[in-house]
Amino acid sequence: MELSSLAEDFEELLNVGIALSSVHDLDKLLDLILKEARRVTHADAGTLYLVQDEKLIFKVSQCQSLMDRWGEERMRKMYQSFEMPISRESIAGYAALTKKILNIPNVKEIPRGASYRYNSAWDERAEYTSQSMMVVPMLDRGDKVVGILQLINALRDGRVVPFLAEYEKLASSLASQAAVAIENAELTEDLKQAHLDTIFRLGVAAEYRDKETANHIKRMSHYCLLIAEGLGWTNEAVNMLLWSSLMHDVGKLGIPDAVLQKPGRLTPEERRIMEYHTVIGGNILKGSQAGVLKQSRIVALTHHEKFDGTGYPRGLKGEQIPIEGRITILADVFDALSSKRVYKEALGEEEVLCILGEGRGSFFDPKILDVFFGRLQAAREIRGRFEDWAEDFDKFRNLDHLMIEEGAERKKTERNLQ
Amino acid sequence: MELSSLAEDFEELLNVGIALSSVHDLDKLLDLILKEARRVTHADAGTLYLVQDEKLIFKVSQCQSLMDRWGEERMRKMYQSFEMPISRESIAGYAALTKKILNIPNVKEIPRGASYRYNSAWDERAEYTSQSMMVVPMLDRGDKVVGILQLINALRDGRVVPFLAEYEKLASSLASQAAVAIENAELTEDLKQAHLDTIFRLGVAAEYRDKETANHIKRMSHYCLLIAEGLGWTNEAVNMLLWSSLMHDVGKLGIPDAVLQKPGRLTPEERRIMEYHTVIGGNILKGSQAGVLKQSRIVALTHHEKFDGTGYPRGLKGEQIPIEGRITILADVFDALSSKRVYKEALGEEEVLCILGEGRGSFFDPKILDVFFGRLQAAREIRGRFEDWAEDFDKFRNLDHLMIEEGAERKKTERNLQ
Numbered sequence: 001m002e003l004s005s006l007a008e009d010f011e012e013l014l015n016v017g018i019a020l021s022s023v024h025d026l027d028k029l030l031d032l033i034l035k036e037a038r039r040v041t042h043a044d045a046g047t048l049y050l051v052q053d054e055k056l057i058f059k060v061s062q063c064q065s066l067m068d069r070w071g072e073e074r075m076r077k078m079y080q081s082f083e084m085p086i087s088r089e090s091i092a093g094y095a096a097l098t099k100k101i102l103n104i105p106n107v108k109e110i111p112r113g114a115s116y117r118y119n120s121a122w123d124e125r126a127e128y129t130s131q132s133m134m135v136v137p138m139l140d141r142g143d144k145v146v147g148i149l150q151l152i153n154a155l156r157d158g159r160v161v162p163f164l165a166e167y168e169k170l171a172s173s174l175a176s177q178a179a180v181a182i183e184n185a186e187l188t189e190d191l192k193q194a195h196l197d198t199i200f201r202l203g204v205a206a207e208y209r210d211k212e213t214a215n216h217i218k219r220m221s222h223y224c225l226l227i228a229e230g231l232g233w234t235n236e237a238v239n240m241l242l243w244s245s246l247m248h249d250v251g252k253l254g255i256p257d258a259v260l261q262k263p264g265r266l267t268p269e270e271r272r273i274m275e276y277h278t279v280i281g282g283n284i285l286k287g288s289q290a291g292v293l294k295q296s297r298i299v300a301l302t303h304h305e306k307f308d309g310t311g312y313p314r315g316l317k318g319e320q321i322p323i324e325g326r327i328t329i330l331a332d333v334f335d336a337l338s339s340k341r342v343y344k345e346a347l348g349e350e351e352v353l354c355i356l357g358e359g360r361g362s363f364f365d366p367k368i369l370d371v372f373f374g375r376l377q378a379a380r381e382i383r384g385r386f387e388d389w390a391e392d393f394d395k396f397r398n399l400d401h402l403m404i405e406e407g408a409e410r411k412k413t414e415r416n417l418q
Numbered sequence: 419m420e421l422s423s424l425a426e427d428f429e430e431l432l433n434v435g436i437a438l439s440s441v442h443d444l445d446k447l448l449d450l451i452l453k454e455a456r457r458v459t460h461a462d463a464g465t466l467y468l469v470q471d472e473k474l475i476f477k478v479s480q481c482q483s484l485m486d487r488w489g490e491e492r493m494r495k496m497y498q499s500f501e502m503p504i505s506r507e508s509i510a511g512y513a514a515l516t517k518k519i520l521n522i523p524n525v526k527e528i529p530r531g532a533s534y535r536y537n538s539a540w541d542e543r544a545e546y547t548s549q550s551m552m553v554v555p556m557l558d559r560g561d562k563v564v565g566i567l568q569l570i571n572a573l574r575d576g577r578v579v580p581f582l583a584e585y586e587k588l589a590s591s592l593a594s595q596a597a598v599a600i601e602n603a604e605l606t607e608d609l610k611q612a613h614l615d616t617i618f619r620l621g622v623a624a625e626y627r628d629k630e631t632a633n634h635i636k637r638m639s640h641y642c643l644l645i646a647e648g649l650g651w652t653n654e655a656v657n658m659l660l661w662s663s664l665m666h667d668v669g670k671l672g673i674p675d676a677v678l679q680k681p682g683r684l685t686p687e688e689r690r691i692m693e694y695h696t697v698i699g700g701n702i703l704k705g706s707q708a709g710v711l712k713q714s715r716i717v718a719l720t721h722h723e724k725f726d727g728t729g730y731p732r733g734l735k736g737e738q739i740p741i742e743g744r745i746t747i748l749a750d751v752f753d754a755l756s757s758k759r760v761y762k763e764a765l766g767e768e769e770v771l772c773i774l775g776e777g778r779g780s781f782f783d784p785k786i787l788d789v790f791f792g793r794l795q796a797a798r799e800i801r802g803r804f805e806d807w808a809e810d811f812d813k814f815r816n817l818d819h820l821m822i823e824e825g826a827e828r829k830k831t832e833r834n835l836q
Contacts, residue, residue: 010428014591017435021598022559141440173432180439194708195613202620205671253623257675290612
């Protein structure tokens with residue numbers, strides 16, 4: 001390899017590194033890493049493993065020649081996720097333990113002294129012949145193995161050849177860039193999950209004092225997601241609505257028990273107080289810089305505005321109502337009708353759809369209602385996924401019951417201590 | 419420049435890129451970017467600007483020769499943050515608008531036809547002579563200018579020379595890596611801020627129904643931070659406690675109004691119900707994978723456990739009480755004593771300290787009390803920073819008042835519509 005081409009290769013790697021750093025979706029990132037690693041080393045096929053809980057987890061496989069033969073869909077079916085221990089007996093495990101690149105000219109001719117063997121199960125199943133292989137540990141800056149790149153069958157002029165020794169350095173540079181990009185994507189993912197979890201707690205805390213269950217807010221948010229998808233929103237926008245709608249009833253935290261937990265019908269004055277949960281929600285959520293909290297404020301303020309202008313708190317009408325409000329009112333009402341509550345049974349689907357249809361243009365934006373009606377099968381799946389169980393009701397609110405339980409527990413502890 | 423050295427330079431740049439990607443603290447990252455850019459181009463000095471709201475914001479400056487002459491502290495005082503418009507009249511602005519590297523052999527000899535001029539104000543103030551300059555726009559993958567690197571006085575054998583044309587490519591590669599690293603650090607920062615904001619809302623929602631103010635939880639959390647710092651915790655651990663302690667009273671959301679908002683003394687039975695807010699908080703926060711929520715659960719459950727075992731809910735004693743609980747009880751009591759509440763005036767500092775001292779070993783872990791007493795000046799500053807104002811009290815809970823206001827507003831709107 002000439003030095004000029006080495007400089008070019010490294011310069012290209014720089015661009016690959018920048019590209020990797022820009023991808024925050026872990027699945028897309030892993031796909032791109034393997035693709036670039038194969039391109040740089042002229043490999044026909046490859047597999048990427050991540051290290052998790054001291055195991056190697058299979059994540060992605062790619063094979064150009066099989067893909068050409070069979071097409072993408074069949075290829076995808078051939079790969080099933082699996083995991084394996086990190087041991088010296090597998091090639092990937094060996095590279096993970098030694099933290100060194102393994103460059104094997106022919107997997108059928110591994111020296112007898114080696115602790116690892118090639119597992120030909122996949123070759124047989126896929127009617128593929130693995131021959132040359134380069135296995136590259138992805139090391140982060142602390143020299144921790146983040147994952148393993150297994151590159152298979154280097155090609156030169158259409159024939160399988162061993163991987164050039166000169167590629168080892170390039171592959172290992174790429175693997176280091178990949179490692180830090182993976183760790184960054186995981187960090188971003190963790191931060192998002194932690195935030196989502198906190199948002200969920202805020203929603204749970206609100207439903208806590210109400211006659212609802214934690215599953216109500218999950219279902220309701222997922223119905224919102226369905227509608228947003230149906231409206232053709234971007235993935236990011238859809239997810240943000242999923243998050244922000246979790247907080248739609250947060251204002252109920254400010255409603256007195258006497259109103260919020262009254263068993264019978266509310267008086268007109270009590271109803272006015274109850275309606276005020278929209279404004280209180282807006283107050284709790286106001287003044288944030290974060291997009292999701294800004295949107296959740298809109299949801300809190302407008303999820304009881306009706307399309308014909310007879311809703312609350314502001315009596316907005318039609319397109320005056322932010323789209324978030326028009327979506328959440330439908331999701332909220334659908335779930336209220338189709339779920340059991342402490343004070344009522346669930347209605348059957350036919351009846352629910354009939355009631356929703358009657359609200360077309362009065363409660364609901366017709367366009368949004370149509371989108372939702374077009375996705376009923378998905379809505380049914382959400383209902384099944386977040387079903388309420390008997391113990392979900394009154395779990396927290398029945399304080400006396402809780403107190404008794406705790407008292408009993410304390411007595412038990414005291415007894416054990418005696 | 420030889421090709422072999424070019425390959426080495428690019429290989430080194432790869433490692434710089436990996437290093438940059440691993441830094442998530444924006445200030446540290448900007449420092450490192452400028453340092454590496456100066457090293458790669460052999461520049462004596464340099465300045466880094468970020469683009470924000472269509473302006474160039476000065477962020478970092480470094481100058482080796484002045485640093486050698488004057489030392490770090492005096493250097494730092496010489497640089498004051500400033501911003502300037504992005505215009506063709508400044509060198510940095512020109513590079514930002516054209517997105518091209520500007521390589522100026524001598525800033526005193528800029529051709530008359532150029533739209534930009536060198537601003538020598540800083541040179542005069544610092545008794546420094548800027549001569550050669552290379553100005554590099556930091557472009558992200560979408561070709562957006564994230565910032566500007568201004569490198570000053572290339573050195574060769576101790577003399578100032580123009581920047582070599584060959585360095586332009588290296589500098590621009592480094593600038594691209596820097597751009598994506600900056601955007602990633604900003605994304606991480608935004609995600610953290612958004613999460614912190616949500617945690618704060620959860621805290622606010624809890625205090626909302628109580629006799630506290632939003633500032634109480636801010637002060638209380640910052641006192642926790644003070645103590646954790648004093649105990650020598652890492653930055654990360656200190657920050658996590660700041661966040662998790664914001665949620666210490668979240669369980670009050672589950673306490674009935676009749677108890678939570680009772681004006682006078684509680685009966686023993688009511689007090690038992692009130693004490694249950696610790697357990698309810700633990701319930702709201704349980705089962706999370708996120709470190710901050712796990713810790714907040716511990717805080718919620720243990721911030722009323724006393725060192726001598728007479729606290730609640732479990733009557734834990736001494737080191738049985740998680741350190742988070744031993745810290746938060748002190749922070750909480752200190753703030754309760756030293757702040758005005760609706761039903762009482764604030765105590766003077768002397769009296770507060772006397773009461774805390776009496777709780778040494780009974781309420782409080784002596785070790786933690788000593789740490790806190792050692793940081794009273796910082797505690798005073800926190801008190802001043804998050805002072806309660808008259809309008810912070812009863813803002814939300816006085817629902818009738820809110821309803822009247824809203825009613826008035828609605829009437830006004832109706833009048834305007836007539």
